[in-house]
Amino acid sequence: MEKETLMEIGTFTALVLTLLIFSFLYKENPFYRFAEYLLVGISVGYYLVIICRNTIYPLVIDKLFVQGELLVLVPTALGCLMFVRLKKKWAYLSRLPLALMIGFGAGISIPAMLQARILKQMSASMQSLLTVNGVVILIGVTSTIAYFYFSKRQEGMFGRFTQLGTYFLMVFFGATFGYTVMSRISLLIGRLEFVLRDAFGIIS
Amino acid sequence: MDLTRIDKRIIYLLLLLAVAIPLLTKLELPVNVGPQTEKVFEAIEEIPAGSHIIVSFDIEASSLPEVQPVAEAMIRHTFGRDLRIVGLALFSEGTAIGYNMLSSIAQEFGKEYGEHYIYLGFRPQYVSAILGMGEDINSVFPLDYMNDDWTEYPAFAKVRNYSDISLVLxxxxxxxxxxxxxxxxxxxxxxxxxGLTAVMATSYYPYTESGQLVGMVGGLKGAAEYEKLLGYVGGGQRGMLAQSSGHLLIILVVCIANIAAWRKRR
Structure with a gap:
């Protein structure tokens, strides 16, 4: 089949699926559910193909059978042990690769997160108090953290201070909601551009 | 008529019209470039021609309409600056999207696979992949997306780890x-x-303020800003009028519903 014909079939399929998904806006219906299940099925299938072609082939098959690196057998065996969970009698063996993964994950991520998410962020929030930004950041950070301090009843001066923290939180929620609206409308624009330009050729 | 109980399908229809009608017109709104976009632009401008950068497609197909204009603008800039791109994906769905995007823009700029860009494909377990590339990119990606040995391309043979990479995008x-x-x-x-979706932007401002991220290009608005800096009209600038009219409608609906709720309570 020619490339152009294939492209036309692809565009038509995408148009139909877009309309099926949009039909949910009217009400839940079997056409929408068909498109939804199709998406889930295709995503899983695609993931399996990519994993086999782009990960298992170069990292296991090529290394083991083409380059003869026998050391690859160790992680491969550990990976295979994950599947013994399917048999109750041998399920305990899967704890070994799981323990390794959890240990490796915790060991790697705890210091990295401490450094990147806490220490660096703390140092960035310590700014000169001679600037308006510095003062706003100081009040915002301390009052918001104070709001999440639950060992003291939030009343009196402390209560008023923590309430200030909720105002900072609301500004954050408002900004996030605004960005979310922008994001969702962008997705709608993208889809409508596809329908109007690629499918129907109404716009250039 | 109870305005606090408008049928949501009417709002969907109004939103559809508010977004579709501006797309049919050829009007463009003026775009002001924000500091975050400018920082990204400057960071790419400062890199000497011929240097290598990593472009990681950490995206899923569902966000493509929003992220595509952002990615296209940034990749156009890097090819325009004669930088060499090492493409990869840390989300499986981003694999083919990234490859298609890179190869089509490369074709537009007359860039050759293996000389100006390579595509390494997908690797699961992104923490291991990111850490592993700090030691040896070849051990994480021994073969490229086409299952060829990418170290055989002379332009990329000397790329070993992050010390040979000027920037990660x-x-x-x-x-x-x-x-x-x-x-x-x-x-x-x-x-x-x-370069990310607008919904994620607020989460990353702390990282740009602390300098952990050099800058970010957020959503369609960011794409429009980047396109303006590059001097072309792409998906970002084309969508700005539709974006603004969609926002206006939502502000209007929120105001009407709040006033109606307030009057109802009285």
Whole structure:
């Protein structure tokens, strides 16, 4: 089949699926559910193909059978042990690769997160108090953290201070909601551009 | 008529019209370039021609309409500056999207695979992948997307780890830029920029303020700003009028519903 014909079939399929998904806006219906299940099925299938072609082939098959690196057998065996969970009698063996993964994950991520998410962020929030930004950041950070301090009843001066923290939180929620609206409308624009330009050729 | 109980399908229809009608017109809104976009632009401008950068497609197909204009603008800039791109994906769905995007823009700029760009494909377990590339990219990606040995391309043969990479550009719709910051930035002092969906932007402002991210290009608005800096009209600038009219409608609906609720309570 020619490339152009294939492209036309692809565009038509995408148009139909877009309309099926949009039909949910009217009400839940079997056409929408068909498109939804199709998406889930295709995503899983695609993931399996990519994993086999782009990960298992170069990292296991090529290394083991083409380059003869026998050391690859160790992680491969550990990976295979994950599947013994399917048999109750041998399920305990899967704890070994799981323990390794959890240990490796915790060991790697705890210091990295401490450094990147806490220490660096703390140092960035310590700014000169001679600037308006510095003062706003100081009040915002301390009052918001104070709001999440639950060992003291939030009343009196402390209560008023923590309430200030909720105002900072609301500004954050408002900004996030605004960005979310922008994001969702962008997705709608993208889809409508596809329908109007690629499918129907109404716009250039 | 009870305005606090408008049928949501009417709002959907109004939103559809508010977005579709501006797309049919050829009007464009003026775009002001924000500081974050400018920082990303400057970071790419400062890199000497011929240097290598990583472009990581950390995206899923569902966010493509929003992220595509951002990614296209940034990739056009890097090809325009004669930088060499090492493409990869840390989300499986981003694999084919990234390859298609890179190869089509490369074709537009007359760039050759293996000489100006390569595509390494997907690797699961992004923490291991990001950390592993800090030691040896070839051990994480021994073969490229086509299952060829990419170290045989002379232009990329000397790329060993982050010390040979001038910048990492994470095109993302989730939390992947955080992992780039945590593992490539903190540990290997790699410079990182991101192009991401608008919904994620507020999460990354703390990282740009602290300098952990050089800058970010957020959503369609960011794409429009970047296109303006590059001097062309793409998906970002084309969508700005539709975006603004959609926002106006939502502000209007929120105001009407709130006033109606307030009057009802009285």
């Amino acid at each position: 994470s095109i993302a719709d989730g939390s992947l830029p955080t992992y780039w910051v945590e593992y490539a930035g903190s540990r290997y002092h790699q410079k990182i920029v991101t």
